[in-house]
Amino acid sequence: MACGSATMKKLRQCAGCGLLLALLVSFARPCHSLYHPTPPVVAYHHGAVLDGAVPVSVLYYGTFSPHQKAIVADFLLSLSPRGSRQNRFGVPGPAPPPSVAQWWETVDRYVRKAGREPPRVLLASQVSDEACSLGKYLSRAQVEHLAARLGVAPGGVAVVLTAADVAVEGFCSSACGAHGASAPGAAGHVWVGNAAVQCPGRCAWPFHTAEGFAYGPGQRRGRDETLRAPNGDFSVDGMVINLAELLAGAVTNPYGHGYFQGDPSAPVEVAAACPGVYGRGAYPGYPGAVRLDTATGAGYNVVGRNGRKYLVPALVDPDNYSCIIMA
Template sequence: MDKYYHLTNKSSSLVIFLGSQILDESYFLGKSLTNEQILQLASKGSQRNPINVVLTSVDVAVEGFCSSKCGTHGRCVWPFHQPIYGPQNPSLVAPNNDVGLEGMVINLATLLAGTVTNLFGNGYYQGPKKAPLEAASACPGIYGKGAYPGYAGDLPVDVTTGASYNTHGVNGRKYLLPALFDSSTSTCATLA
């Protein structure tokens, strides 16, 4: 994070904790949500300066989701699923054997990276302001060294499950996280 803040006069500080959770089992907005309704749900948190995440049930449809966007930033479950267009390299095996969960981890990591590297209060960007890219969205599809369109890069593979990963979490769980743009080298930095 400090690599991004050296470009400004701001000091950097990040404290993360899990705040309150709201569970709406009555579907008070229904089972077909618009973007405005997602914002309405996200605004229900009570902490100061929060990062609110709205997760929907499998039976809830969200305007444009998986047809024109994922996590509002355009990534779904590639590289664990074949893309409709482009190179058709074999899909990777998900580290925790749950493609949906792994896609959610990648999207949350992408969105959180964009939040904590938000230099100017309008999202970290590379290139022209009219086509902004955040720290992770500047490196689409890059998870390991040597990545190119349709190939996620050279990644460790679990010998037991065949799953590809690039980092370890709590209790030795393995995850695949996206590369981040490194402003000091102007390259995409990967964990593997």
């Protein structure tokens, strides 16, 4: 499956003035990879990370149902719940599922290792642009313009979610989403596209059959290793996977000099280093052994606000660089 890598861009000097106007950093979230390399050492490059209160504002561009918006909002509200950081969202029983907050604690550890206060994600606002004021084909620059409309202060993140009938430059062909910042110290932005009709096999796996899957020795052709979506909407449940990965990157590598491995113009960040891994025993084309909802059979690995279930990607352990699997 041809998946694009991340890019870093610099605004060129303005003509006739010779001054560098701004630095634009943009890291893409490639389409889901079915290749599971050994996780690399995710090194700290002594740059800024987001810490303390991290306000997040969301713009829904195009049509999203109230149910779809609730899936996203409950996920964001589950990252840093008030009070105890222990799991308060699991179902009753001796071994409740891990919480979304417990998954996010790995991001906290990265920020602590940088000598900063752990990030507390706050859902600051949610707005909608159902009329698609900039049209239904957006350049990356227009996405960044939409993010700027949210007016998020430095240290926060503006999230732009585009609907299924909105095409974005590079969507599907090179990325499922991206994060970046217009300048060092500015508010970050995250964009994630809805892949329901454009590329579900690339950007909504494992809730949709993967595109271009190559069957290896011993695997039955036609075997379906996909999972049922835990919230009954494979496209938005897939968006949450991409949003989770990009938010982790936006906090730990907001301006290109934080935590990553490899070329800074195509960094491997804390979630991208464990592609396609959601449960134990994952291999190409198989997301791993995850929990199954007893009522619906849907796959998930963490539980959030209101008991809502989610599937989140494995993150690289900041100490031993293994993939941390929520089980």
